[in-house]
Amino acid sequence: MxxxxxxxxxxxxxxxxxxxxxxxxxxxxxxxxxxxxxxxxxxxxxxxxxxxxxxxxxxxxIQSISKVFTLALALGKCGDMLWTRVGREPSGNRFNSIVQLEYEKGVPRNPFVNAGALVVTDSLLAGHEPREVIGEILRFVRFLADDDTISVNRAVAASEQSTASRNMALAHYMHSFGNLQHAPQRVLGTYVHHCAIDxxxxxxxxxxxxxxxxxxxxxxxxxxxxxxxxxxxxxxxxxxxxxxxxxxxxxxxxxxxxxxxxxxxxxxxxxxxxxxxxxxxxxxxxxxxxxxxxxxxxxxxxxxxxxxxxxxx
The missing domain is CATH 3.40.710.10 (DD-peptidase/beta-lactamase superfamily)
Known part of the structure:
Protein backbone atom coordinates (compact mmCIF):
# COMPACT_ATOMS: atom_id res chain seq x y z
CA MET A 1 0.00 0.00 0.00
CA ILE A 62 -12.41 27.19 9.85
CA GLN A 63 -15.97 28.60 9.68
CA SER A 64 -18.56 25.79 10.00
CA ILE A 65 -15.98 23.19 11.01
CA SER A 66 -16.19 24.89 14.41
CA LYS A 67 -19.69 23.41 14.69
CA VAL A 68 -18.13 20.00 15.39
CA PHE A 69 -16.36 21.39 18.45
CA THR A 70 -19.32 23.42 19.72
CA LEU A 71 -21.57 20.37 19.37
CA ALA A 72 -19.17 18.29 21.48
CA LEU A 73 -19.16 21.02 24.15
CA ALA A 74 -22.94 21.46 24.09
CA LEU A 75 -23.58 17.73 24.47
CA GLY A 76 -21.25 17.76 27.45
CA LYS A 77 -23.38 20.48 29.04
CA CYS A 78 -26.90 19.46 27.98
CA GLY A 79 -26.64 15.78 27.14
CA ASP A 80 -29.45 14.34 25.05
CA MET A 81 -31.75 17.20 26.05
CA LEU A 82 -30.09 19.11 23.20
CA TRP A 83 -31.98 16.89 20.73
CA THR A 84 -35.31 18.35 21.87
CA ARG A 85 -34.18 21.62 20.27
CA VAL A 86 -32.35 20.45 17.16
CA GLY A 87 -32.84 17.42 14.92
CA ARG A 88 -30.47 14.80 13.54
CA GLU A 89 -31.67 14.53 9.96
CA PRO A 90 -30.04 15.77 6.73
CA SER A 91 -31.69 18.97 5.55
CA GLY A 92 -31.48 18.60 1.77
CA ASN A 93 -31.39 22.40 1.65
CA ARG A 94 -28.75 25.12 1.60
CA PHE A 95 -26.83 25.63 4.85
CA ASN A 96 -28.54 28.99 5.49
CA SER A 97 -32.06 28.07 4.36
CA ILE A 98 -35.04 29.29 6.39
CA VAL A 99 -37.64 27.20 4.52
CA GLN A 100 -37.76 24.16 6.80
CA LEU A 101 -37.91 26.23 9.98
CA GLU A 102 -41.39 27.41 9.07
CA TYR A 103 -42.72 23.89 8.51
CA GLU A 104 -40.94 22.44 11.53
CA LYS A 105 -41.85 25.16 14.03
CA GLY A 106 -38.40 26.62 14.59
CA VAL A 107 -36.57 23.34 15.18
CA PRO A 108 -33.56 23.03 12.83
CA ARG A 109 -32.95 19.78 11.02
CA ASN A 110 -29.44 19.19 12.39
CA PRO A 111 -26.66 20.95 14.33
CA PHE A 112 -24.50 21.60 11.25
CA VAL A 113 -26.83 23.83 9.24
CA ASN A 114 -26.56 27.45 10.36
CA ALA A 115 -29.87 27.43 12.23
CA GLY A 116 -28.88 24.31 14.15
CA ALA A 117 -25.48 25.74 15.02
CA LEU A 118 -27.18 28.88 16.37
CA VAL A 119 -29.27 26.70 18.70
CA VAL A 120 -26.11 24.87 19.83
CA THR A 121 -24.43 28.23 20.47
CA ASP A 122 -27.49 29.41 22.40
CA SER A 123 -27.23 26.34 24.65
CA LEU A 124 -23.60 27.19 25.43
CA LEU A 125 -24.60 30.72 26.46
CA ALA A 126 -26.76 29.53 29.36
CA GLY A 127 -25.61 31.58 32.35
CA HIS A 128 -22.59 33.01 30.56
CA GLU A 129 -21.53 36.11 28.69
CA PRO A 130 -20.63 35.76 24.99
CA ARG A 131 -16.95 36.53 25.67
CA GLU A 132 -16.86 33.71 28.24
CA VAL A 133 -18.33 31.22 25.78
CA ILE A 134 -15.97 32.29 23.01
CA GLY A 135 -13.11 31.80 25.46
CA GLU A 136 -14.40 28.36 26.43
CA ILE A 137 -14.66 27.24 22.80
CA LEU A 138 -11.19 28.57 22.06
CA ARG A 139 -9.69 26.78 25.10
CA PHE A 140 -11.35 23.54 24.01
CA VAL A 141 -9.95 23.75 20.49
CA ARG A 142 -6.50 24.66 21.81
CA PHE A 143 -6.67 21.69 24.19
CA LEU A 144 -7.64 19.31 21.38
CA ALA A 145 -4.89 20.56 19.06
CA ASP A 146 -2.36 20.96 21.91
CA ASP A 147 -1.61 24.42 20.58
CA ASP A 148 -2.18 27.62 22.57
CA THR A 149 -1.46 29.85 19.56
CA ILE A 150 -4.90 29.19 17.99
CA SER A 151 -7.00 32.35 18.01
CA VAL A 152 -10.08 34.09 16.62
CA ASN A 153 -9.52 36.24 13.54
CA ARG A 154 -11.25 39.45 14.65
CA ALA A 155 -11.28 40.91 11.14
CA VAL A 156 -13.13 37.87 9.78
CA ALA A 157 -15.58 37.92 12.70
CA ALA A 158 -16.36 41.60 12.12
CA SER A 159 -16.68 41.03 8.37
CA GLU A 160 -19.03 38.11 8.89
CA GLN A 161 -21.18 39.95 11.42
CA SER A 162 -21.57 42.93 9.10
CA THR A 163 -23.08 40.70 6.40
CA ALA A 164 -25.05 38.31 8.64
CA SER A 165 -28.58 39.46 7.83
CA ARG A 166 -29.76 35.99 6.84
CA ASN A 167 -28.30 34.35 9.93
CA MET A 168 -29.92 37.08 12.02
CA ALA A 169 -33.24 36.28 10.35
CA LEU A 170 -32.79 32.60 11.27
CA ALA A 171 -32.04 33.57 14.86
CA HIS A 172 -35.08 35.86 15.15
CA TYR A 173 -37.33 33.24 13.58
CA MET A 174 -36.25 30.55 16.06
CA HIS A 175 -36.51 33.08 18.90
CA SER A 176 -40.15 33.66 17.93
CA PHE A 177 -40.79 29.93 18.49
CA GLY A 178 -38.98 29.97 21.84
CA ASN A 179 -36.13 27.82 20.54
CA LEU A 180 -33.56 30.53 21.13
CA GLN A 181 -33.36 31.51 24.77
CA HIS A 182 -30.98 34.45 24.46
CA ALA A 183 -31.16 37.64 22.43
CA PRO A 184 -30.48 36.87 18.76
CA GLN A 185 -27.72 39.51 18.68
CA ARG A 186 -25.82 37.78 21.52
CA VAL A 187 -26.18 34.36 19.94
CA LEU A 188 -25.10 35.57 16.52
CA GLY A 189 -22.12 37.47 17.93
CA THR A 190 -20.89 34.35 19.68
CA TYR A 191 -21.53 32.24 16.57
CA VAL A 192 -19.57 34.42 14.15
CA HIS A 193 -16.61 34.50 16.53
CA HIS A 194 -16.29 30.72 16.81
CA CYS A 195 -16.68 30.44 13.03
CA ALA A 196 -13.81 32.95 12.70
CA ILE A 197 -11.28 30.76 14.51
CA ASP A 198 -8.09 30.54 12.46
Whole structure:
Protein backbone atom coordinates (compact mmCIF):
# COMPACT_ATOMS: atom_id res chain seq x y z
CA MET A 1 0.00 0.00 0.00
CA UNK A 2 1.32 3.50 -0.80
CA UNK A 3 2.54 5.60 2.12
CA UNK A 4 1.10 8.97 3.07
CA UNK A 5 4.54 10.53 2.54
CA UNK A 6 4.25 9.52 -1.12
CA UNK A 7 0.56 10.23 -1.67
CA UNK A 8 0.18 13.74 -0.23
CA UNK A 9 2.87 15.48 -2.34
CA UNK A 10 1.46 13.80 -5.45
CA UNK A 11 -2.01 15.07 -4.56
CA UNK A 12 -0.72 18.61 -4.16
CA UNK A 13 1.12 18.42 -7.47
CA UNK A 14 -1.78 17.00 -9.46
CA UNK A 15 -4.35 19.43 -8.03
CA UNK A 16 -2.08 22.43 -8.60
CA UNK A 17 -2.44 21.87 -12.34
CA UNK A 18 -6.24 22.02 -12.29
CA UNK A 19 -8.08 25.09 -13.48
CA UNK A 20 -11.46 24.14 -11.93
CA UNK A 21 -10.83 25.50 -8.45
CA UNK A 22 -14.32 26.70 -7.49
CA UNK A 23 -15.05 30.20 -6.19
CA UNK A 24 -14.11 31.79 -2.88
CA UNK A 25 -16.92 32.87 -0.52
CA UNK A 26 -17.49 36.47 -1.56
CA UNK A 27 -20.47 37.12 0.73
CA UNK A 28 -18.01 37.44 3.64
CA UNK A 29 -15.70 40.25 2.48
CA UNK A 30 -12.61 39.02 4.35
CA UNK A 31 -12.91 35.54 2.85
CA UNK A 32 -13.18 37.05 -0.63
CA UNK A 33 -9.57 38.23 -0.24
CA UNK A 34 -8.11 34.72 0.12
CA UNK A 35 -5.85 33.44 -2.67
CA UNK A 36 -7.82 30.70 -4.50
CA UNK A 37 -4.62 28.90 -5.55
CA UNK A 38 -3.80 27.85 -1.99
CA UNK A 39 -4.00 24.17 -1.12
CA UNK A 40 -2.93 22.35 2.03
CA UNK A 41 -3.46 18.91 3.51
CA UNK A 42 -2.43 17.17 6.73
CA UNK A 43 -3.09 13.72 8.15
CA UNK A 44 -2.70 13.03 11.88
CA UNK A 45 -2.64 9.34 12.79
CA UNK A 46 -3.54 7.67 16.06
CA UNK A 47 0.06 6.48 16.24
CA UNK A 48 1.14 10.09 16.71
CA UNK A 49 2.57 10.97 13.30
CA UNK A 50 1.52 13.99 11.22
CA UNK A 51 2.12 14.03 7.47
CA UNK A 52 1.46 17.28 5.63
CA UNK A 53 1.92 18.83 2.20
CA UNK A 54 1.24 22.07 0.34
CA UNK A 55 0.12 25.10 2.35
CA UNK A 56 -0.55 22.97 5.43
CA UNK A 57 0.98 25.55 7.79
CA UNK A 58 -1.01 28.53 6.51
CA UNK A 59 -3.89 29.75 8.67
CA UNK A 60 -7.45 29.84 7.34
CA UNK A 61 -10.89 30.52 8.77
CA ILE A 62 -12.41 27.19 9.85
CA GLN A 63 -15.97 28.60 9.68
CA SER A 64 -18.56 25.79 10.00
CA ILE A 65 -15.98 23.19 11.01
CA SER A 66 -16.19 24.89 14.41
CA LYS A 67 -19.69 23.41 14.69
CA VAL A 68 -18.13 20.00 15.39
CA PHE A 69 -16.36 21.39 18.45
CA THR A 70 -19.32 23.42 19.72
CA LEU A 71 -21.57 20.37 19.37
CA ALA A 72 -19.17 18.29 21.48
CA LEU A 73 -19.16 21.02 24.15
CA ALA A 74 -22.94 21.46 24.09
CA LEU A 75 -23.58 17.73 24.47
CA GLY A 76 -21.25 17.76 27.45
CA LYS A 77 -23.38 20.48 29.04
CA CYS A 78 -26.90 19.46 27.98
CA GLY A 79 -26.64 15.78 27.14
CA ASP A 80 -29.45 14.34 25.05
CA MET A 81 -31.75 17.20 26.05
CA LEU A 82 -30.09 19.11 23.20
CA TRP A 83 -31.98 16.89 20.73
CA THR A 84 -35.31 18.35 21.87
CA ARG A 85 -34.18 21.62 20.27
CA VAL A 86 -32.35 20.45 17.16
CA GLY A 87 -32.84 17.42 14.92
CA ARG A 88 -30.47 14.80 13.54
CA GLU A 89 -31.67 14.53 9.96
CA PRO A 90 -30.04 15.77 6.73
CA SER A 91 -31.69 18.97 5.55
CA GLY A 92 -31.48 18.60 1.77
CA ASN A 93 -31.39 22.40 1.65
CA ARG A 94 -28.75 25.12 1.60
CA PHE A 95 -26.83 25.63 4.85
CA ASN A 96 -28.54 28.99 5.49
CA SER A 97 -32.06 28.07 4.36
CA ILE A 98 -35.04 29.29 6.39
CA VAL A 99 -37.64 27.20 4.52
CA GLN A 100 -37.76 24.16 6.80
CA LEU A 101 -37.91 26.23 9.98
CA GLU A 102 -41.39 27.41 9.07
CA TYR A 103 -42.72 23.89 8.51
CA GLU A 104 -40.94 22.44 11.53
CA LYS A 105 -41.85 25.16 14.03
CA GLY A 106 -38.40 26.62 14.59
CA VAL A 107 -36.57 23.34 15.18
CA PRO A 108 -33.56 23.03 12.83
CA ARG A 109 -32.95 19.78 11.02
CA ASN A 110 -29.44 19.19 12.39
CA PRO A 111 -26.66 20.95 14.33
CA PHE A 112 -24.50 21.60 11.25
CA VAL A 113 -26.83 23.83 9.24
CA ASN A 114 -26.56 27.45 10.36
CA ALA A 115 -29.87 27.43 12.23
CA GLY A 116 -28.88 24.31 14.15
CA ALA A 117 -25.48 25.74 15.02
CA LEU A 118 -27.18 28.88 16.37
CA VAL A 119 -29.27 26.70 18.70
CA VAL A 120 -26.11 24.87 19.83
CA THR A 121 -24.43 28.23 20.47
CA ASP A 122 -27.49 29.41 22.40
CA SER A 123 -27.23 26.34 24.65
CA LEU A 124 -23.60 27.19 25.43
CA LEU A 125 -24.60 30.72 26.46
CA ALA A 126 -26.76 29.53 29.36
CA GLY A 127 -25.61 31.58 32.35
CA HIS A 128 -22.59 33.01 30.56
CA GLU A 129 -21.53 36.11 28.69
CA PRO A 130 -20.63 35.76 24.99
CA ARG A 131 -16.95 36.53 25.67
CA GLU A 132 -16.86 33.71 28.24
CA VAL A 133 -18.33 31.22 25.78
CA ILE A 134 -15.97 32.29 23.01
CA GLY A 135 -13.11 31.80 25.46
CA GLU A 136 -14.40 28.36 26.43
CA ILE A 137 -14.66 27.24 22.80
CA LEU A 138 -11.19 28.57 22.06
CA ARG A 139 -9.69 26.78 25.10
CA PHE A 140 -11.35 23.54 24.01
CA VAL A 141 -9.95 23.75 20.49
CA ARG A 142 -6.50 24.66 21.81
CA PHE A 143 -6.67 21.69 24.19
CA LEU A 144 -7.64 19.31 21.38
CA ALA A 145 -4.89 20.56 19.06
CA ASP A 146 -2.36 20.96 21.91
CA ASP A 147 -1.61 24.42 20.58
CA ASP A 148 -2.18 27.62 22.57
CA THR A 149 -1.46 29.85 19.56
CA ILE A 150 -4.90 29.19 17.99
CA SER A 151 -7.00 32.35 18.01
CA VAL A 152 -10.08 34.09 16.62
CA ASN A 153 -9.52 36.24 13.54
CA ARG A 154 -11.25 39.45 14.65
CA ALA A 155 -11.28 40.91 11.14
CA VAL A 156 -13.13 37.87 9.78
CA ALA A 157 -15.58 37.92 12.70
CA ALA A 158 -16.36 41.60 12.12
CA SER A 159 -16.68 41.03 8.37
CA GLU A 160 -19.03 38.11 8.89
CA GLN A 161 -21.18 39.95 11.42
CA SER A 162 -21.57 42.93 9.10
CA THR A 163 -23.08 40.70 6.40
CA ALA A 164 -25.05 38.31 8.64
CA SER A 165 -28.58 39.46 7.83
CA ARG A 166 -29.76 35.99 6.84
CA ASN A 167 -28.30 34.35 9.93
CA MET A 168 -29.92 37.08 12.02
CA ALA A 169 -33.24 36.28 10.35
CA LEU A 170 -32.79 32.60 11.27
CA ALA A 171 -32.04 33.57 14.86
CA HIS A 172 -35.08 35.86 15.15
CA TYR A 173 -37.33 33.24 13.58
CA MET A 174 -36.25 30.55 16.06
CA HIS A 175 -36.51 33.08 18.90
CA SER A 176 -40.15 33.66 17.93
CA PHE A 177 -40.79 29.93 18.49
CA GLY A 178 -38.98 29.97 21.84
CA ASN A 179 -36.13 27.82 20.54
CA LEU A 180 -33.56 30.53 21.13
CA GLN A 181 -33.36 31.51 24.77
CA HIS A 182 -30.98 34.45 24.46
CA ALA A 183 -31.16 37.64 22.43
CA PRO A 184 -30.48 36.87 18.76
CA GLN A 185 -27.72 39.51 18.68
CA ARG A 186 -25.82 37.78 21.52
CA VAL A 187 -26.18 34.36 19.94
CA LEU A 188 -25.10 35.57 16.52
CA GLY A 189 -22.12 37.47 17.93
CA THR A 190 -20.89 34.35 19.68
CA TYR A 191 -21.53 32.24 16.57
CA VAL A 192 -19.57 34.42 14.15
CA HIS A 193 -16.61 34.50 16.53
CA HIS A 194 -16.29 30.72 16.81
CA CYS A 195 -16.68 30.44 13.03
CA ALA A 196 -13.81 32.95 12.70
CA ILE A 197 -11.28 30.76 14.51
CA ASP A 198 -8.09 30.54 12.46
CA UNK A 199 -6.26 27.21 12.16
CA UNK A 200 -3.92 25.50 9.76
CA UNK A 201 -4.25 21.97 8.44
CA UNK A 202 -1.82 20.50 10.96
CA UNK A 203 -3.71 22.04 13.89
CA UNK A 204 -7.11 21.05 12.56
CA UNK A 205 -6.08 17.45 11.89
CA UNK A 206 -4.71 17.21 15.44
CA UNK A 207 -7.91 18.71 16.89
CA UNK A 208 -10.04 16.08 15.15
CA UNK A 209 -8.08 13.08 16.43
CA UNK A 210 -10.37 12.53 19.43
CA UNK A 211 -13.19 11.62 17.04
CA UNK A 212 -10.98 9.05 15.32
CA UNK A 213 -10.01 7.57 18.69
CA UNK A 214 -13.42 6.89 20.18
CA UNK A 215 -13.59 10.16 22.10
CA UNK A 216 -10.18 10.11 23.77
CA UNK A 217 -6.97 11.94 23.04
CA UNK A 218 -4.79 9.17 21.59
CA UNK A 219 -1.57 10.99 22.48
CA UNK A 220 -2.37 11.43 26.19
CA UNK A 221 -5.03 8.76 26.72
CA UNK A 222 -7.31 11.32 28.37
CA UNK A 223 -11.03 11.07 27.68
CA UNK A 224 -12.59 14.02 25.84
CA UNK A 225 -16.09 12.65 25.25
CA UNK A 226 -17.64 9.21 25.61
CA UNK A 227 -17.15 6.61 22.85
CA UNK A 228 -20.91 6.66 22.18
CA UNK A 229 -20.94 10.43 21.79
CA UNK A 230 -17.93 10.32 19.45
CA UNK A 231 -19.68 7.71 17.33
CA UNK A 232 -22.82 9.81 17.13
CA UNK A 233 -20.96 12.99 16.19
CA UNK A 234 -19.20 11.03 13.45
CA UNK A 235 -22.57 9.77 12.23
CA UNK A 236 -23.89 13.33 12.00
CA UNK A 237 -20.76 14.43 10.16
CA UNK A 238 -21.26 11.65 7.62
CA UNK A 239 -24.95 12.37 7.02
CA UNK A 240 -25.08 16.15 7.50
CA UNK A 241 -21.54 17.54 7.34
CA UNK A 242 -21.73 18.76 3.74
CA UNK A 243 -25.22 20.29 3.77
CA UNK A 244 -27.26 19.42 0.67
CA UNK A 245 -24.23 17.61 -0.82
CA UNK A 246 -23.79 15.25 2.16
CA UNK A 247 -25.15 12.21 0.35
CA UNK A 248 -22.90 12.75 -2.65
CA UNK A 249 -19.88 13.26 -0.38
CA UNK A 250 -20.63 10.03 1.51
CA UNK A 251 -21.00 8.24 -1.84
CA UNK A 252 -17.70 9.58 -3.19
CA UNK A 253 -15.53 9.77 -0.06
CA UNK A 254 -17.19 7.60 2.58
CA UNK A 255 -15.79 9.06 5.81
CA UNK A 256 -17.36 11.42 8.39
CA UNK A 257 -16.43 14.97 7.41
CA UNK A 258 -17.35 18.59 8.08
CA UNK A 259 -16.79 21.42 5.66
CA UNK A 260 -16.55 25.18 6.09
CA UNK A 261 -16.95 28.05 3.64
CA UNK A 262 -13.38 29.07 4.40
CA UNK A 263 -12.43 26.12 2.19
CA UNK A 264 -11.50 23.67 4.92
CA UNK A 265 -12.72 20.12 5.43
CA UNK A 266 -12.12 17.97 8.50
CA UNK A 267 -12.37 14.25 7.77
CA UNK A 268 -12.36 11.41 10.30
CA UNK A 269 -11.19 7.86 9.62
CA UNK A 270 -12.38 6.05 12.77
CA UNK A 271 -9.64 4.04 14.41
CA UNK A 272 -7.01 5.36 12.01
CA UNK A 273 -6.55 9.08 11.46
CA UNK A 274 -7.90 12.62 11.20
CA UNK A 275 -7.50 14.53 7.93
CA UNK A 276 -7.62 18.28 7.30
CA UNK A 277 -7.63 19.73 3.81
CA UNK A 278 -7.88 23.35 2.71
CA UNK A 279 -8.61 24.85 -0.69
CA UNK A 280 -10.57 28.15 -0.64
CA UNK A 281 -12.55 27.66 -3.85
CA UNK A 282 -16.06 26.35 -3.17
CA UNK A 283 -18.53 24.36 -5.24
CA UNK A 284 -22.20 25.27 -5.66
CA UNK A 285 -23.08 23.73 -2.27
CA UNK A 286 -20.49 25.76 -0.36
CA UNK A 287 -17.95 22.95 0.05
CA UNK A 288 -14.30 23.05 -0.98
CA UNK A 289 -14.14 21.87 -4.59
CA UNK A 290 -10.54 20.67 -4.70
CA UNK A 291 -10.69 19.62 -1.05
CA UNK A 292 -13.45 17.17 -1.88
CA UNK A 293 -11.51 15.81 -4.85
CA UNK A 294 -8.38 15.46 -2.71
CA UNK A 295 -10.21 13.50 -0.01
CA UNK A 296 -11.82 11.26 -2.62
CA UNK A 297 -8.44 10.44 -4.11
CA UNK A 298 -6.79 10.03 -0.70
CA UNK A 299 -9.32 7.55 0.68
CA UNK A 300 -9.18 5.52 -2.51
CA UNK A 301 -5.39 5.37 -2.39
CA UNK A 302 -5.37 4.44 1.31
CA UNK A 303 -8.45 2.16 1.19
CA UNK A 304 -10.15 4.29 3.84
CA UNK A 305 -13.93 4.17 4.19
CA UNK A 306 -16.41 3.46 6.95
CA UNK A 307 -18.08 1.19 4.41
CA UNK A 308 -14.93 -0.88 3.74
CA UNK A 309 -14.21 -4.10 5.68
CA UNK A 310 -11.30 -2.38 7.44
CA UNK A 311 -9.19 0.75 7.25
CA UNK A 312 -5.41 0.90 7.11
CA UNK A 313 -3.01 3.32 8.75
Missing amino acids: PHLQEILPKLVSSLAARSDRGSVATYIPELAKVDPTKFGIAVATLAGSVVAAGNADELFS MNCRQLAAAGLFLAAGGRNPLTGHSVISPLRARRINALMLTCGHYDASGDFAFRVGIPSKSGVGGGILGIVPGVASVAVWSPGLDSSGNSHLGTIALEELVQAMDWSVFAPRAHA
